[in-house]
Amino acid sequence: MAGQPNVFVMNQGPERLSGRKTQESNIASSKAVADVIRSCLGPKAMLKMILDPMGGILLTNDGAAILREIEVGHPAAKSVLELCRAQDEEVGDGTTSVVVLAGEILAQSLSQLERGLHPVVIIQSYKAALAEALSTIQRISIPVDVADEDSMLKLIKTSIGTKFVSRWSDQMCKLALKAVRTVADIDARAGGSGGNVGTVDIKRYARVEKVPGGEIESSRVLDGVMLAKDITHPKMRRRIEKPRIILLDCPLEYKKGESQTNIEIQKEEDWNKILEIEEQQIRILCDKIIEHKPDLVFTEKGVSDLAQHFLLKENITAIRRVRKSDNNRIARATGATIVNRVEDLRESDVGTRCGLFHIEKLGDEYFTFLEKCTEPKACTILLRGPSKDILHEIDRNLADAMSVARNVVFNPRLAPGGGATEMAISVALNELARTTEGVAAGPIRAVAEAMEVIPRTLIQNCGGNAIKILTALRAHHANGEHSMGVDGESGKIVEMKAYGLYEPAAVKEQTLKTAIESASLLLRVDDVVSARRQQGGGGGGGPQVQNMPEGGGDMPEM
Numbered sequence: 331m332a333g334q335p336n337v338f339v340m341n342q343g344p345e346r347l348s349g350r351k352t353q354e355s356n357i358a359s360s361k362a363v364a365d366v367i368r369s370c371l372g373p374k375a376m377l378k379m380i381l382d383p384m385g386g387i388l389l390t391n392d393g394a395a396i397l398r399e400i401e402v403g404h405p406a407a408k409s410v411l412e413l414c415r416a417q418d419e420e421v422g423d424g425t426t427s428v429v430v431l432a433g434e435i436l437a438q439s440l441s442q443l444e445r446g447l448h449p450v451v452i453i454q455s456y457k458a459a460l461a462e463a464l465s466t467i468q469r470i471s472i473p474v475d476v477a478d479e480d481s482m483l484k485l486i487k488t489s490i491g492t493k494f495v496s497r498w499s500d501q502m503c504k505l506a507l508k509a510v511r512t513v514a515d516i517d518a519r520a521g522g523s524g525g526n527v528g529t530v531d532i533k534r535y536a537r538v539e540k541v542p543g544g545e546i547e548s549s550r551v552l553d554g555v556m557l558a559k560d561i562t563h564p565k566m567r568r569r570i571e572k573p574r575i576i577l578l579d580c581p582l583e584y585k586k587g588e589s590q591t592n593i594e595i596q597k598e599e600d601w602n603k604i605l606e607i608e609e610q611q612i613r614i615l616c617d618k619i620i621e622h623k624p625d626l627v628f629t630e631k632g633v634s635d636l637a638q639h640f641l642l643k644e645n646i647t648a649i650r651r652v653r654k655s656d657n658n659r660i661a662r663a664t665g666a667t668i669v670n671r672v673e674d675l676r677e678s679d680v681g682t683r684c685g686l687f688h689i690e691k692l693g694d695e696y697f698t699f700l701e702k703c704t705e706p707k708a709c710t711i712l713l714r715g716p717s718k719d720i721l722h723e724i725d726r727n728l729a730d731a732m733s734v735a736r737n738v739v740f741n742p743r744l745a746p747g748g749g750a751t752e753m754a755i756s757v758a759l760n761e762l763a764r765t766t767e768g769v770a771a772g773p774i775r776a777v778a779e780a781m782e783v784i785p786r787t788l789i790q791n792c793g794g795n796a797i798k799i800l801t802a803l804r805a806h807h808a809n810g811e812h813s814m815g816v817d818g819e820s821g822k823i824v825e826m827k828a829y830g831l832y833e834p835a836a837v838k839e840q841t842l843k844t845a846i847e848s849a850s851l852l853l854r855v856d857d858v859v860s861a862r863r864q865q866g867g868g869g870g871g872g873p874q875v876q877n878m879p880e881g882g883g884d885m886p887e888m
Contacts, residue, residue, distance in 0.1 A: 349856055353443055356406035356852045357436045363402065363410045364433025367393045371426050371784070372818040374792040389719060392726050393426030394418045406852055413848050417840060422733020423489050423833075424841040427784060431845040434783040438776035439853055447769055449853040455773035458766075459759055460846045463777075464839055466758040467751060470812040471743040471835040482507050482735065484830045488747050489734040490727050498546055502724070505711055506731035508551045509536040512709040514739055530736045535659055535708040538728065540721040541692045544714035549724075554703040555663045556710040557656050559649050560689060560696035563638045566647040569688040573625035573647075575681035575700075577657055577668045581631035582615055582648070584608040609636060616640035618672045622680055626687055628652050628660060647687075649698060662707035663700060734834055743835040746826035748815025749785025749803075751838050756781040757807045777846070785816045794821025 369376040375391040380399045382388065388399055397414045410429055417428045435456075442452050474481050486503040513535040539556055561568065595601050616637055619627060626647050633641075633650040641648050652660075661668050666681025685702025711728065715721045738744070745751045759778035763771040785803060789796045799816065803823055806814040813826040826832065 350443065352856055352858050353449070353853065354440065355404070355858070356855060357440050359402075359404040359407040360410050360436045360852065361433045363397070363407050364430050366400070367396055367426050368430050368787055369791060370396065371430060372788045372791045374818060376791075387719075390723055390726065392723075392730070393429060395726055397425070397429065405858060406855075409848065409852060413844055417844050420844075421737055421834075421837045421840045423730050423737075424837045428841045428844050430783055430787060431780065431841060432848050434780040435777060435845060435849040436852060438780045439773070439849065442773050442776055443853075445772065447772065449856070451769060452773045452853060453850040455766075455770045456777060456846050456850050458762070458770070459774045459777040460842060462758055462762050462774075463755045463781075463842050463846075466755045467745055467835055467838050467842075468743075470751065470754050471745040471838075472832075474738060474742045474744050474832075476739055476742050479507075482738065485738060485744060485832055485834070486731045486734055488831050488833055490731045501547065501549070502728055502731055505549060505551050506728060506735050509709055509711055510732055510735040510739065512536070512551070512553070512706055514736075530739055532729075532732045532736055534655065535662060536711060536732065537655075537659060537709075538711045538713060538725050539697075540713045540715075540718070540725060541695075541697075542715065542718055542721060543693045546713075546715050546720075546724065549711070549713045549715075552699065552701055552710045552712060554684060554700040554706055554710070555656070555659050555708060556700075556712060557649075557652065557660075557698045558695060559652065559698045561698075562633050562648045562650050563642055566638075566642060567625070567645065568647075569686075570625045570647065571686055572682070573684055573687045574623060575626045575628065575660070575664050575666045575684060575687075576619060576622065576624040576675065576679065577661055577666045577681070578627065578629040578672065579631070579654075579657070579668050579670045580629065580672060581633075582612065582619075582627075582629060582637035582650075582672075583632050583634040584611055612636045613640060615672050616644075618675060620644050620646070622675055622677060624680060628657060630654060630657055659708035659710070660700060663703045663709070664706075734837070737834040737836040741834065741836040744832035745835045745838045746813040746815055747831040747833040748818060748824070748826055748829070749788050750807075750813055750815030750826050751833075752781045752784040753803055753807045753815070754812045755842075757804070788816045788818050789821050792818060792821040799823060 367378075370378065370391045370393055377389055377391050378396050380388040380390075380396065382399065388395065390396060394414055394417075397411050400411075402408055402411065410432060413432055414425045414429055417425050439452060443449070474485070476482065483500075483503045486506050487499050490499055490502055490506075510530060510532060513532060514530045537555075539558070593604065595604070612634060613636075617640075619641070624646055626649070627641065628649050630652050631650070633648050638648060657668055660666065661681070663684070664681030665683040667679040669675050669679050683704045683706070684700045685704070686699070688699050688701075689696055690699060691697075713721055713724055713728070715724060746754075756778045759774055759781065763774040763778065766774060782800060782804075786796050786800055789799050794816075799821065803814060803816065806823065811825075814823055815826045815829075815831065816822070817824045817829065824831075
């Protein structure tokens with residue numbers, strides 16, 4: 331059959347899935363990931379024990395920490411893990427909710443695909459559902475006064491009430507709120523309902539130092555900075571009140587040549603002269619510092635023995651090889667300016683806002699404390715606890731609490747928790763589905779049903795009757811009682827306003843956007859092709875395409 335055209339086919343081995351099979355496989359794997367952490371939702375959450383390849387264990391119920399550790403092979407499951415990371419970086423909370431919700435939306439999409447709906451039609455309906463859901467959150471959320479201590483503490487307590495540290499929630503909430511208020515810029519603290527401007531950089535300026543030993547109750551936020559450093563010379567002062575501080579980003583050592591330098595010495599006096607020049611150079615550096623009468627000198631580089639000697643004679647304490655990030659925090663806390671060359675030092679560069687410098691021994695290590703700073707713009711949170719595992723878990727939970735406080739500073743609106751917001755969205759979407767004509771109503775109804783997964787999971791995790799309580803909760807919301815939700819401790823229906831369980835609206839909005847958009851993305855996939863290397867040299871990644879002519883004709887020219 332020489333007249334037939336040549337046919338190109340792609341290798342169809344076990345590496346390739348297409349059409350409905352792809353969508354079913356993606357949905358199944360996403361659902362599997364969601365099922366892993368479903369039991370981690372709510373105050374009665376179960377713990378997961380994760381074994382790492384080195385034999386260590388991780389005990390946590392933090393969704394982000396669990397999904398960061400587990401390994402998955404399926405591309406769709408990897409995509410769901412990315413969701414969790416995106417949510418954690420964006421708002422720092424709601425990581426478990428977003429994965430559970432995305433898994434449920436995809437599971438509900440399966441019935442729509444079986445009805446013969448095209449994925450594009452389903453995605454259009456999802457976009458309409460997302461717009462309605464976001465407007466519902468705006469409608470039922472309430473403004474909050476960022477300056478009100480009690481309201482903020484209640485809000486932060488909501489985020490860590492489901493975590494390991496819930497036993498010490500009052501103390502942890504105060505730590506988180508104090509840390510966020512310390513590092514917040516003035517613009518961000520000004521308040522206002524339309525969202526604030528400014529920065530609240532908790533990752534850079536609110537450092538957590540975990541020191542094993544002591545009690546969890548002795549954890550505190552320092553009104554200043556703490557470093558894992560000791561003084562360079564044992565005779566230097568270890569406690570100074572109201573110190574004058576200089577911060578340097580240059581070495582207090584003999585300046586070596588930039589390129590390789592050879593010196594030829596013919597007389598013994600020349601060698602002594604070289605040593606004198608070195609000593610003179612260091613003396614000049616130290617004299618420039620001593621002119622400003624500092625009590626403390628921090629440098630990111632080294633301090634030579636000779637420099638230590640000159641500084642000690644003037645009763646100046648030196649600390650060397652400070653990390654860049656720590657130096658930046660000291661600058662914000664004490665009002666000092668980091669100087670790159672000693673020659674550029676000015677009186678205005680000296681920091682005077684620190685009230686007390688002292689060095690303490692915690693456990694086996696020495697730590698430098700700069701405390702009692704007036705208006706510090708950076709702080710250190712000192713966490714104490716019985717073991718490293720517990721301290722790591724407290725650190726993860728505290729990061730969530732600080733993220734919640736930061737979100738409210740930028741968008742001071744709160745939505746009811748305990749599944750009340752999701753149930754209100756579900757009722758609103760069912761109403762939208764009734765008024766939508768044609769096949770587009772089905773996917774909107776599917777999203778409405780998927781929203782109920784949050785209250786249902788909360789009920790199931792504390793051993794309640796999901797069908798009975800959900801039906802009653804649906805009736806409350808149909809009557810317009812938007813703040814009725816599930817008490818995660820008892821599984822009963824409670825009024826969230828009276829119960830005091832509110833969450834930042836920003837977290838709810840981000841959860842919905844991430845979940846629905848990722849579900850839409852995975853539904854668009856209709857082919858999964860494994861990129862394989864060709865056998866026998868030539869390399870060539872990417873899907874293999876073979877040219878298979880009918881009837882044994884010659885291969886066509888490409």
